[in-house]
Amino acid sequence: MTDMSTLTTPSSSSDKPPSPLSMFEFWPGWIFYTPVVMYWIILGLRYRDVSLPTAANPRIETGGLCGESKSSILDMAGETARRWIAPYAIMETGENDASRALRAMEKTGLGFPVVLKPDIGCNGTGVKLIGDEAALTQALATFPRHVSLMLQRLIPYSHEVGIFYIRHPDEKRGRITSLTYKEVPVLTGDGRSTVEELLRADPRTRLVPQIYIPRLRARLGEVLAAGESLPLVFTGNHCKGAIFHDCTATVTPELESRIDEIMHDIPDFHFGRIDVKAESAAALLRGEKFEIIEINGVGSEATHIWDSRTTLRDAYAAQFMHYRETFRIGAKKRRAGWKPSGAMTMLRCWLRQRRLLASYPLND
Structure with a gap:
């Protein structure tokens, strides 16, 4: 079986070995996203509506920017798309x-x-x-x-992947703009060290122990047997500790065609990320043997930016390009008669989502 990590491609031409973390990976959100928000506002002024991207996926609440129901998106899938959804x-x-x-x-x-x-x-x-x-x-x-x-x-498959998809309403075919392999970090016991000692010895986890310690608090003093493995996170989320690898350069026509076929079967979906699990890299790139976990709308990111080799410049270039596309698509949908959510609806949905997130338990 081909390991997905063998398909990762450097974000720059440098031959230097990758650092455990990029310079900005775990910056506070308000620092990293301030330029993104400013760019969004500039685009909103240009298009005369800061909520215009919500029309990019007009059948989804706020276009999937915030506060949307995961199941409501999956429920829209037709017979073709449904076959690929867990x-x-x-x-x-x-x-x-x-x-x-x-x-x-x-x-x-x-x-x-x-x-x-x-x-x-x-x-x-x-x-x-x-x-x-x-x-x-x-x-x-x-x-x-x-x-x-x-x-x-x-899903019984072990490789989790984020696939970013964009299709303009006046285009017959969409395209994949980001392909990200999500690696679960694993500690391996030596029969002597505690879980906390292993965390603080690992080149990556020792730099951000605050991400893992709250979930592992009950096991920090435990000594893993020699060769025993302890996955540090279940969900493939960067902010929860998963490691992301940029595989965008490996996208094949077969995979792009399969994703395009699936997304055409979700009415008026034009912009977002599909999170899947695949049996192997080779199968995924053939457009086979994968299942969809969830489909995210305009609030989702092209997650390859969290590859530790991605430069800050490249990360912002990717963010700006994707959000620029949401405004372009939203403008086309507005001309077709669809209405954006409006700024107040966006705010109300964001506040509701924020309250809910604060009430949920810690993830596995």
Whole structure:
């Protein structure tokens, strides 16, 4: 089986070995995103509507900028697209929620293990791997009441990938603008060192221990047996500790054609990232043997920018190009009669999402 990491390509021509972290990988969000927000405002003034990108995917709440339901996007999939999406069920927390979750799973044909995650959320917040009914009951109790959760089949493939897709409404075919391999960092025991000591000895994790320690607090003093492996994160999210590799240069016509076929079967979807798990790199690049975890709209990023070899200049160039495209697409959809969400709706949805994220438990 081909390892996806063998397909990563440097973001520059330098022959220097990659650093464990890029200069800006874990800057505070307000520092890194300030130029992006300023660029968005400039584009909004130019197009006379800062909410114009929400019209890029007009059938999704705020175009998928914030506050959208994950399941509502997947629910729009037609017969062709549905074949590539991992099966899922939706339930709401509350009285007897474990029993209702089991019934929802049975109705959808789901069995354990499943992935439990908020229907409205981002960055992997609150995502839990559930192995049995007892774990399900325990996990549901950690969520606030009356929130919608998704139960999704655990995809058996090991390679998680982010695929960014753009198609203008006046174009027959879309294109892949970013392909990111997501690596789960793993500690390997030596029979002597504690988990915390291993964390602080690893070239990468020792630089950002605050990302991993809260999830591993109960195991920090544990000594792993020689050769024993401990994955540090379950979700493929950069801010939660996954390592991202830029594979954009390896995109094949076969993969692009397959993604285009799938996304054409989701009405009026023009811009966003598809998160998938694939059996192997070779299969993915043939457009085969992968399943979709979720589809994200205009609020998603081209995640290859978090490859440690990406320069700050290249990262901003990618961000500006993608958001410029959302305004161009939104303008075309506006001319076709679709209406953007409006600034107040954007703000209201963002505040709702922020409140929800603060209420969710720590992810696995």
